[in-house]
Structures are given as C-alpha cells and as structure tokens.
Amino acid sequence: MSETTALLPDSAQHPADGFGATSADRFADAVAERASRSGSRTPWPRALGWLARRPAAALSLLWLLVVIVAALWPGILAPGDPLAGVPAENLQGPSAAHWFGTDQIGRDLYTRVVHGTSLTISAASIAVAVGLVAGSALGLLSGFAGGRTDAVIMRAADVLLAIPGLLLSLAIITALGFGTVNVAIAVGIASVASVSRIMRAEVIKVRSSAYIEAARASGNGWLRVLVRHVLPNSTGPVIVLGVLEFGGAILAVSALSFLGYGAPAPAPEWGALVSGGRDFLRGAWWLTTLPGLTIALTVLAANRLARGLDSEGTGR
Amino acid sequence: MSSTTTSRSAIVRYVASRLGQALIVLWAAYTVSFIVLYALPSDPVALLAGGDATDVTPEQLADLKAQYGLDQPLVVQYLLRLGGVLTGDFGSSIATGRPVAQVIGEAVPPTLQLAGLGFLIAVATGAGLAVLATYVRSRTLSTFLLGLPPLGVAIPSFWFGLMLIQWFSFQLPLFPAMGDKSLASLVLPAITLALPTGAMIAQLLSKSLATSLGEPYIDTARAKGADRRRVHLRHALRNAALPAITMTGLIIGQLLSGTVVTETVFSRPGIGRVTASAVQQQDIPVVQGIVLFAAAAFVLANLAVDLVYPLLDPRIQLTAAPRRRRRASAGSPAATASEGAEPASPDIDAVLEAAR
Numbered sequence: 001m002s003e004t005t006a007l008l009p010d011s012a013q014h015p016a017d018g019f020g021a022t023s024a025d026r027f028a029d030a031v032a033e034r035a036s037r038s039g040s041r042t043p044w045p046r047a048l049g050w051l052a053r054r055p056a057a058a059l060s061l062l063w064l065l066v067v068i069v070a071a072l073w074p075g076i077l078a079p080g081d082p083l084a085g086v087p088a089e090n091l092q093g094p095s096a097a098h099w100f101g102t103d104q105i106g107r108d109l110y111t112r113v114v115h116g117t118s119l120t121i122s123a124a125s126i127a128v129a130v131g132l133v134a135g136s137a138l139g140l141l142s143g144f145a146g147g148r149t150d151a152v153i154m155r156a157a158d159v160l161l162a163i164p165g166l167l168l169s170l171a172i173i174t175a176l177g178f179g180t181v182n183v184a185i186a187v188g189i190a191s192v193a194s195v196s197r198i199m200r201a202e203v204i205k206v207r208s209s210a211y212i213e214a215a216r217a218s219g220n221g222w223l224r225v226l227v228r229h230v231l232p233n234s235t236g237p238v239i240v241l242g243v244l245e246f247g248g249a250i251l252a253v254s255a256l257s258f259l260g261y262g263a264p265a266p267a268p269e270w271g272a273l274v275s276g277g278r279d280f281l282r283g284a285w286w287l288t289t290l291p292g293l294t295i296a297l298t299v300l301a302a303n304r305l306a307r308g309l310d311s312e313g314t315g316r
Numbered sequence: 317m318s319s320t321t322t323s324r325s326a327i328v329r330y331v332a333s334r335l336g337q338a339l340i341v342l343w344a345a346y347t348v349s350f351i352v353l354y355a356l357p358s359d360p361v362a363l364l365a366g367g368d369a370t371d372v373t374p375e376q377l378a379d380l381k382a383q384y385g386l387d388q389p390l391v392v393q394y395l396l397r398l399g400g401v402l403t404g405d406f407g408s409s410i411a412t413g414r415p416v417a418q419v420i421g422e423a424v425p426p427t428l429q430l431a432g433l434g435f436l437i438a439v440a441t442g443a444g445l446a447v448l449a450t451y452v453r454s455r456t457l458s459t460f461l462l463g464l465p466p467l468g469v470a471i472p473s474f475w476f477g478l479m480l481i482q483w484f485s486f487q488l489p490l491f492p493a494m495g496d497k498s499l500a501s502l503v504l505p506a507i508t509l510a511l512p513t514g515a516m517i518a519q520l521l522s523k524s525l526a527t528s529l530g531e532p533y534i535d536t537a538r539a540k541g542a543d544r545r546r547v548h549l550r551h552a553l554r555n556a557a558l559p560a561i562t563m564t565g566l567i568i569g570q571l572l573s574g575t576v577v578t579e580t581v582f583s584r585p586g587i588g589r590v591t592a593s594a595v596q597q598q599d600i601p602v603v604q605g606i607v608l609f610a611a612a613a614f615v616l617a618n619l620a621v622d623l624v625y626p627l628l629d630p631r632i633q634l635t636a637a638p639r640r641r642r643r644a645s646a647g648s649p650a651a652t653a654s655e656g657a658e659p660a661s662p663d664i665d666a667v668l669e670a671a672r
Contacts, residue, residue, distance in 0.1 A: 166573035277478075285482055
C-alpha cells in the first residue's frame with residue numbers, strides 16, 4: 001500500500017481502482033463517478049437544505065456574512081467615526097448608547113470593532129491568498145510532476161515546517177518592516193509549506209482516480225487533463241482549505257497586531273484593540289473582552305464552516 | 317522480522333542516518349532564515365542610527381555596516397555567518413552589542429520552566445479530554461467534550477491570557493498577574509501557553525482513539541472479557557498514543573512560538589520577550605539566532621522520537637535508508653511494518669490536518 005492511500009483511508013480506496021478490475025470495469029466506474037460528481041443541476045435549494053440540517057454551519061455562515069458586511073460597508077452597522085471620541089463619556093461600560101462601552105478617550109468601542117473589521121479581514125484575506133496561491137501551485141507541481149521535482153519541493157516544505165509558523169512570520173516582519181500588509185504577507189508565506197503538502201496529497205488522490213485514468217486513456221495530454229479534469233475536481237477541497245486557513249490567518253494576524261507589528265496606533269485592528277485595553281483590564285473589562293470575543297467567534301465560525309464543508313466533501 | 321533480530325550495526329546505521337538528517341534540516345533552516353533576514357531589503361543599521369533623518373554621516377553609517385559585516389556581498393556574508401554558527405558564534409545583537417548566544421542563553425531558563433509546565437498541562441488535559449470523550453457512555457456529554465478542542469483552537473491565546481488575569485488575578489486574587497518569582501506566578505502563563513497545544517493534542521488523540529476502537533483487536537479484547545476500562549486504557553489508548561508521540565516536535569515548536577505572546581501578556585522574561593523586542597528593534601542577528609534555536613529544538617525532539625519510537629512499537633523495523641519520499645522532519649521513523657500490519661507512524665500530512 002502506498003503512503004498516499006494509507007493516509008486517506010476513507011476516500012482513496014475505490015474498489016474498482018484495484019489491479020484486478022478490467023479496463024471496461026474501470027471505464028464504467030469512471031463514467032459513474034463523473035456523473036455522480038456533477039450532482040444536482042439546481043444548487044440553491046440543495047445548499048439551503050444542507051444548511052437547514054446543520055444549524056451550527058448555518059449560524060457560522062450567518063456570522064461570517066455579518067463580518068463581511070462590516071468589512072465592506074462598516075457604515076451600515078456603525079455609522080459613527082471610529083477615531084472621534086467624546087472625552088466626557090470615557091471608560092463607560094456597555095449600554096444602549098454604547099453597545100461595547102467606550103475607551104479611555106471616549107471612543108465608541110463597537111464602532112471601532114466594526115471599522116477595524118476591514119483591516120483584520122483584508123489582512124487575513126491577503127494572507128490566505130498568498131498562502132493558497134503559492135502553496136497550491138507548489139503542491140500541484142509536486143503532486144503532478146513527481147520524481148525529483150516532488151522530492152525537492154517537499155524537502156523544502158519540511159524545512160519550513162521545522163520553523164514554527166509564528167517565528168517564521170516574525171522573521172519576515174523583521175525584514176519587511178511593520179504594517180498590516182507586511183503582517184499579512186508574513187502570515188501567508190508561513191502557511192505555504194502546509195498548504196503545499198495538503199494540496200499535494202489532494203492532487204495525488206485526484207490523479208489516481210479512475211476518471212483521470214479514463215481521460216488519459218482517451219488520448220488527452222497531461223496539460224488538458226490537468227486543466228479540464230484535475231483542477232475542476234480540486235476546487236472543492238481548495239475552498240475548504242481556504243476557509244480553514246482563513247480562521248488560522250485571522251488568529252495569526254490579530255496575534256501579530258496585538259504584539260504591535262500591525263497598523264500604527266489609532267487604527268482599530270482587532271488585535272491592537274485587545275492590546276489597547278490591557279492597561280484598563282482592572283477597571284474596564286469590556287475593552288479587552290469584547291474585541292477578543294469578536295475574534296474568537298469569527299475564527300470559530302470559519303473553522304466550523306470549513307469542517308461542515310469538509311464533511312460534505314468527503315462524505316464523512 | 318522483529319526488532320529483536322536487528323543487529324547492532326543496523327542500529328548504528330539507523331542512529332547515524334537520523335543524525336545526518338537532523339543536521340541537514342538545521343543547515344537548511346539556517347539558509348532559509350538567512351534568505352529571509354539578509355536577502356530581503358532592510359536596513360537595520362540605518363534604523364539603529366535613528367532612521368532616515370539623523371545627524372549620522374554616510375561615513376559613520378558605512379563604518380557601522382562594516383562592523384556588522386553588512387557591507388559584504390551576500391554570498392560572503394552567508395559563508396562567514398555559517399562558519400560562525402558552526403564554531404558557536406551566532407554574531408552579536410545590533411541593539412545591545414552583546415553576543416546572541418549569551419542573549420538567548422540567559423533567556424532559556426525562565427522559558428524552559430514555562431514551556432515545561434505548559435507541556436505537562438497540555439498533554440494531561442489534551443489526553444484526558446480525548447480519553448474521557450470516548451470513554452463516557454452519555455452521547456450528549458461526549459459531544460460536549462468533543463466540542464471543547466475546536467473552541468480551544470479558535471480562541472486567541474493573547475486574549476485568553478488576559479481573561480485569566482481578569483478572572484483569577486483581579487476578580488479572585490488567586491494568582492499574580494505578572495512577575496516570575498514564585499511558582500504561583502507560573503500557573504496562569506502555563507495554562508495560557510497550553511491552550512492551543514492541549515486542544516491540538518485532544519483533537520488528534522480523539523480521532524486516533526476512535527480509529528483504534530474500531531480495530532479488530534478491540535473486538536478480540538472484548539470477546540476475551542476485558543471490561544470497558546481495560547479496553548479503553550490498555551488496548552485502545554496504547555495504540556492510539558503512538559501516532560500522537562510523533563507530534564512531539566510540532567508541540568515543542570508550538571510551545572516555543574507561543575511564549576512570544578504569553579511572555580508579553582504576563583510580562584515575564586524569556587525567549588518570547590527577547591523575540592518580541594528583537595523584532596521590534598529589527599535586531600536581525602538575534603531573530604536569526606532564535607529561529608535557529610527553535611529549529612534545533614524541533615529537530616532534537618524529532619530525533620528523540622525517532623530513537624525512542626522503535627522501542628515503543630515492536631512492529632517497527634529499523635532501516636537506515638530513507639524510504640522513498642520520506643519526510644526528514646516528519647518525525648516518523650522509517651517504519652517498515654511487518655507483514656499484514658498497518659504502518660504505524662502517521663504522515664506529517666495527517667498530523668497537520670489533525671492539528672488544525
């Protein structure tokens with residue numbers, strides 16, 4: 001048994017892929033597999049039904065939609081100015097007027113959290129884009145080319161994995177300098193190694209499936225098979241991976257902005273908000289508790305959604 | 317073939333090949349950190365001299381650069397520094413001028429205490445949670461327990477640390493919020509540090525326990541009359557723990573990088589604080605020293621696992637030659653299982669997936 005099938009016990013071992021099967025069997029199986037993958041022609045009712053059966057995933061999706069609205073149009077959720085404070089109303093606890101309370105110079109914390117969303121979410125999105133594009137390109141190349149190319153890329157990935165992700169990000173930030181974009185790039189690069197490994201495993205799985213073999217056997221070149229068959233069938237796992245990486249990226253980005261490497265002071269980045277509340281921990285609990293809770297809920301929602309999509313994809 | 321027939325020379329070759337691979341990973345980690353820190357555009361000396369607008373003359377700046385060897389071509393710098401590292405000279409801090417080895421060496425003891433206690437807490441709660449979740453008969457309780465690790469993975473540890481301070485230092489004055497003098501001051505930081513790691517262990521171990529419990533030998537044990545506790549602890553856990561052991565390197569790395577946040581939150585001295593301030597000051601030699609330190613800790617942990625693993629799992633047969641596409645840093649010994657048995661060591665991919 002190869003390593004690849006050993007780590008994918010539930011999905012990789014189609015009985016018809018066995019060596020005993022005749023080519024006719026395999027072709028019939030490939031056709032059936034392709035057909036079953038196309039699925040229903042009306043995705044929306046199916047998606048809604050799927051969500052109705054999974055309240056946790058539905059709630060997660062709802063929360064993420066709210067977060068996305070806050071990132072794109074913060075004015076809808078919080079019309080105020082995140083940087084303008086009313087000194088007379090400083091350090092007030094949560095109330096009807098100030099949902100999350102106010103900080104030491106009287107700025108509304110809810111407004112700041114909502115307006116900080118775009119900073120944190122765009123940093124996490126850049127990080128995921130960097131990690132996903134570079135990682136899946138390397139993984140695709142590695143899994144598809146095999147041989148020496150595969151060995152070299154995977155050894156390089158192993159070295160990167162020997163350096164803890166946060167430390168690698170910190171080294172990159174040391175070189176690039178501070179700021180939201182640099183933090184995002186650093187987090188993205190630190191995730192390239194693990195993304196490429198996961199992508200490679202996925203490619204090898206898809207590559208060894210019967211319909212790819214059938215496509216090859218029908219006389220298609222590798223490039224055509226790659227573009228027409230492997231890529232469309234890999235999008236699902238890549239989306240799941242992207243959502244999963246997104247949760248991790250929010251954590252990493254906010255940790256780095258908590259440490260003070262993100263956008264400079266008045267910017268309401270989520271991690272920086274938690275850090276700003278540190279000095280008032282004893283008197284004003286809301287300043288650390290509520291922004292931190294927002295981060296935790298967003299990460300939890302992304303992870304939960306990814307898990308739900310993943311179980312859908314693998315039929316677990 | 318079993319390990320008892322393994323000859324002495326095979327063991328020597330196995331150990332030598334593991335050592336060789338560990339050294340290669342270290343060299344590669346040095347190279348990666350060099351590329352990141354020295355080849356990317358940055359000007360630590362100008363920063364040291366006070367940024368762009370200072371009264372430092374270009375000549376003085378050039379002198380400073382020469383003093384730290386930053387005026388040489390990159391290849392020369394690479395070789396000079398590699399030579400230094402091989403002889404135990406990691407350069408000196410740009411911010412303070414002190415040797416990097418000394419700066420890191422002084423920071424190790426407090427971090428070792430913190431990470432040691434964090435490791436114990438993470439393993440005990442992670443493993444305890446996983447075993448309890450599969451052991452309890454109540455489905456509701458089991459679902460609840462299995463829902464905790466994903467929560468632990470999602471909570472930002474800097475925030476968790478601040479919450480602990482708020483509850484257990486301010487609301488209930490049980491533990492000090494900062495400092496490093498007493499054992500009590502170690503409790504909250506160690507719990508903070510252990511949170512993501514413990515959650516990761518719980519996730520991996522509960523998956524691996526569920527797999528173990530579906531194996532035929534569990535049916536055999538039950539058929540022979542073993543009670544529930546014996547089946548879970550003696551049969552399932554012992555087999556499920558083996559793959560978890562290969563995670564040791566990953567866990568050490570995670571704990572070490574976790575100290576950056578934890579030591580900052582609790583204002584404790586140590587590797588994490590040194591890292592945070594070195595990044596703040598763009599102190600490149602210190603940052604590189606810490607990256608190498610972390611890589612060395614990871615490699616040593618994996619080396620230890622590789623050497624101990626064959627003793628724990630009698631199915632492993634020592635092979636010095638790397639298996640095709642074997643991962644040098646995966647922490648999985650070159651395992652060739654005897655006929656019929658599944659390869660016991662998990663892939664790094666499986667570990668990575670479980671670690672999320």
